[in-house]
Structure formats: C-alpha cells, structure tokens
Amino acid sequence: MQPQKAQKIDLAQSYPCPCRRRGQLTQIALTEAFGCNRCQQIFVVEEGGYVLEELSTSYRYKRTWRWNGHQWNGVSSGLNDSYLPIVLGVVLVLLIIGLLLALTSTTHSGVAFWAVVLLLLALLPALMVLLAYRR
Ligand SMILES: [Zn+2]
Known part of the structure; x- marks a missing residue:
C-alpha cells in the first residue's frame, strides 16, 4: 500500500x-x-x-x-475504510452460516444458531460505531 x-x-x-x-x-x-x-x-x-x-x-x-x-x-480516512468491507464480510458469512443452521435445524444446531445470532447482535454496535465514524 x-x-x-x-x-x-x-x-x-x-x-x-x-x-x-x-x-x-x-x-x-x-x-x-x-x-x-x-x-x-x-x-x-x-x-x-x-x-x-x-x-x-x-x-x-x-x-x-x-x-x-x-x-x-x-x-484514506483512518482504518475504517479498509476495515469496513472485512466487517461486512464477516457479518455476511455469519448470516449465511446462521441461515444454513436454521434451515437444517435440529436441537444441536439450534443452539449454534442462537450463538450466531448473539454474535451478530454483539457485532452490531461495533458496526454502528464504524459507520458513525465514516463521513
Ligand atoms: Zn493550504
């Protein structure tokens, strides 16, 4: 770079x-x-x-x-620009995993699904902070 x-x-x-x-x-x-x-x-x-x-x-x-x-x-205005696509990518992957788990839902993957949902909820504030610091 x-x-x-x-x-x-x-x-x-x-x-x-x-x-x-x-x-x-x-x-x-x-x-x-x-x-x-x-x-x-x-x-x-x-x-x-x-x-x-x-x-x-x-x-x-x-x-x-x-x-x-x-x-x-x-x-280029800090690290936000370069990190945002990564964060979005991670969220997307988690969403896909969550969806897949939800589709093949058994009792075990049901737990995993909620773990993913919780993880997403935890990531959301971080994402909002990132977005807030963008122009
Ligand atoms: Zn000048």
Whole structure:
C-alpha cells in the first residue's frame, strides 16, 4: 500500500500545503502545528511526527497525510475504510452460516444458531460505531 517510507515531519521545516492552492506550511510559533499561508487551515502533527492531520471542526472526517520526502500522501480516512468491507464480510458469512443452521435445524444446531445470532447482535454496535465514524 505504501511503497515509499513515510518520513518524519520536521516542524522547523516548511512544507508545501496539501491543499491545492500551492500554499506553504510553516510552524505556528510555540505549537506543534503548521499553518498554511493560502487556505488558512491549521494542521497538527500526529503519531510521533509521521502524520499530518487537518485540524477540522468535524471530528468525524479528518484528512491526514504522510510525507514521503517529496510530497504528501493522503491517508484514506483512518482504518475504517479498509476495515469496513472485512466487517461486512464477516457479518455476511455469519448470516449465511446462521441461515444454513436454521434451515437444517435440529436441537444441536439450534443452539449454534442462537450463538450466531448473539454474535451478530454483539457485532452490531461495533458496526454502528464504524459507520458513525465514516463521513
Ligand atoms: Zn493550504
């Protein structure tokens, strides 16, 4: 996914702004943040200096970037995007198993069926949290 290794962001340096207005990022005095001279956005440095994060009023949707030494690489909004298909896939598989068990229901698989239902119910809040953090 990331062929070029991310480089640590040096607050003493200035970087081009990830906005498309050719702005320059310079450190805001006495903070661990950068300001852009074009878009007036404030960016904070996160994850030990490897991730630039847009300081946004909306906490649900944060844009982040990594510096590869030449340019900013957008980090697709957190892990949610990559994990959601997996979660959905797992839920789907569980549903199919549950259905199969329900169709071939005997006393034993009946127990298994309810175990699957309970598991799904447990997964549901996790799924809702994931969905809530999406844009
Ligand atoms: Zn900018």
